[in-house]
Amino acid sequence: MKRHLISAGDLTKDDALLILDTAEELASVSERSIKKLPTLRGRTVVNLFFEDSTRTRISFEAAAKRLSADVINFSAKGSSVSKGESLKDTALTLEAMGADAVVIRHGASGAPHRLANWVHGSVVNAGDGTHEHPTQALLDAFSMRRRLGALEGRKITIVGDVLHSRVARSNVLLLGTLGADVTLVAPPTLLPVSVGTWPCEVSYDLDAVLPKSDVVMMLRVQKERMNAAYFPSEREYSRRYGLDRDRFAKMPDDAIVMHPGPMNRGMEIAAEVADSARSTIVEQVANGVTIRMAVLYLLLGGETT
Amino acid sequence: MSDSRAVLEAPDIHRALTRIAHEILERTKGADDVVLLGIPTRGATLARRLGDRVEQFEGVKIPVGSVDITMYRDDLRLRPARPLGHTELPPDGIDGKVVVLVDDVLYSGRTVRAALDALNDLGRPTAVQLATLVDRGHRELPIRADYVGKNLPTAKSEKVKVYLQEIDGRDAVVLVKGGAR
Numbered sequence: 001m002k003r004h005l006i007s008a009g010d011l012t013k014d015d016a017l018l019i020l021d022t023a024e025e026l027a028s029v030s031e032r033s034i035k036k037l038p039t040l041r042g043r044t045v046v047n048l049f050f051e052d053s054t055r056t057r058i059s060f061e062a063a064a065k066r067l068s069a070d071v072i073n074f075s076a077k078g079s080s081v082s083k084g085e086s087l088k089d090t091a092l093t094l095e096a097m098g099a100d101a102v103v104i105r106h107g108a109s110g111a112p113h114r115l116a117n118w119v120h121g122s123v124v125n126a127g128d129g130t131h132e133h134p135t136q137a138l139l140d141a142f143s144m145r146r147r148l149g150a151l152e153g154r155k156i157t158i159v160g161d162v163l164h165s166r167v168a169r170s171n172v173l174l175l176g177t178l179g180a181d182v183t184l185v186a187p188p189t190l191l192p193v194s195v196g197t198w199p200c201e202v203s204y205d206l207d208a209v210l211p212k213s214d215v216v217m218m219l220r221v222q223k224e225r226m227n228a229a230y231f232p233s234e235r236e237y238s239r240r241y242g243l244d245r246d247r248f249a250k251m252p253d254d255a256i257v258m259h260p261g262p263m264n265r266g267m268e269i270a271a272e273v274a275d276s277a278r279s280t281i282v283e284q285v286a287n288g289v290t291i292r293m294a295v296l297y298l299l300l301g302g303e304t305t
Numbered sequence: 306m307s308d309s310r311a312v313l314e315a316p317d318i319h320r321a322l323t324r325i326a327h328e329i330l331e332r333t334k335g336a337d338d339v340v341l342l343g344i345p346t347r348g349a350t351l352a353r354r355l356g357d358r359v360e361q362f363e364g365v366k367i368p369v370g371s372v373d374i375t376m377y378r379d380d381l382r383l384r385p386a387r388p389l390g391h392t393e394l395p396p397d398g399i400d401g402k403v404v405v406l407v408d409d410v411l412y413s414g415r416t417v418r419a420a421l422d423a424l425n426d427l428g429r430p431t432a433v434q435l436a437t438l439v440d441r442g443h444r445e446l447p448i449r450a451d452y453v454g455k456n457l458p459t460a461k462s463e464k465v466k467v468y469l470q471e472i473d474g475r476d477a478v479v480l481v482k483g484g485a486r
Contacts, residue, residue: 001386018388025373025389034426039376297376302386 345390368395
């Protein structure tokens, strides 16, 4: 495995399976009374968050703490960054504090890649702009595998705001590596121009794809990133691309519904679908801690140069 | 090329495990509260075999599981991160039980130390005992086995390899002579 985890595309199939298998063994740690392992004692993990995030940050924090690492949380608000410090100077500061790993979330695509050139420790991308969010893709693949078994040949449909979604891009790359067949469904305005080069199919008709799907992953409509009108109205979007009860009924009986969160209930996903037994949305959060433990262990648990 | 010789063949391993199973029954007075926990990979296989023997002899089914010690090793930083083994506790856990740890080779004692640490996080057994197929000496920690299949005097440059039917397709313990060192 590489020293950093910046893109899901950097992972070979063996790497991805190693992370998933490691997570499978670590899942039992969350079920026992002492949820802690001594493995990363004395290692320091810095959570460097330039964008608001609750679930990803606390997920990484919980993962690092369960492995006994020391965790330093650094959020851009109220820090030296709001006084105008550059990313490089922030990185050098963290370096001087002896960070063994930096978990970075940044609004600019490519920020983790730059950071990796400036620090000696491992860099873990926790979401950069509209680029990638590899640990989300890993936890999604882990959640699917726990429900469905091996992913080879599985039909996975990702629906919604693909354009602004780093989750979609990471998932397409990782699921492709793992041998699943991915179909993206979105309004043409919410697909990136380069989507033709991605290892996946594209469709504009959700109703046609649903009956053939083993997994339907709904994406959040990222209004905060929308500075233009990508669709006429929320109501129309919801009618054409939302997963409501009727569409849910068209899915195969054992197909599952996923959502990376946070959800807009009633917009891309109906409340009763989100709360159904075939929804993995709550599991995904628990699996997030487990998969991040696996990633931190594999990056930091052995010898580091 | 280093030369190697088999020090235990399949029948020897069979007899050693039979004896250990009897000793466990004797020492624990019928193995009522005993849980066998093997250290992956080959310790877990040996634990299952011991469990089967005890059931044959006394008709009691004792819980068998495995405890992976990778995350508790003291030499993690000397090598790249290793893949994890499988930990599987019996449904009733290990609280209040007599845990018999099972491993294939007892050498420095560091694996057993890690296993004791792991047990500490998994529950509170009333007692912990240690069974090993081969004790090759050279302890680096104050640890000894309660049940030993064979005491095997070795040089530190030598290697002891255990082969088991379930994993390797044959049963044997092989002593591999070390190179010039």
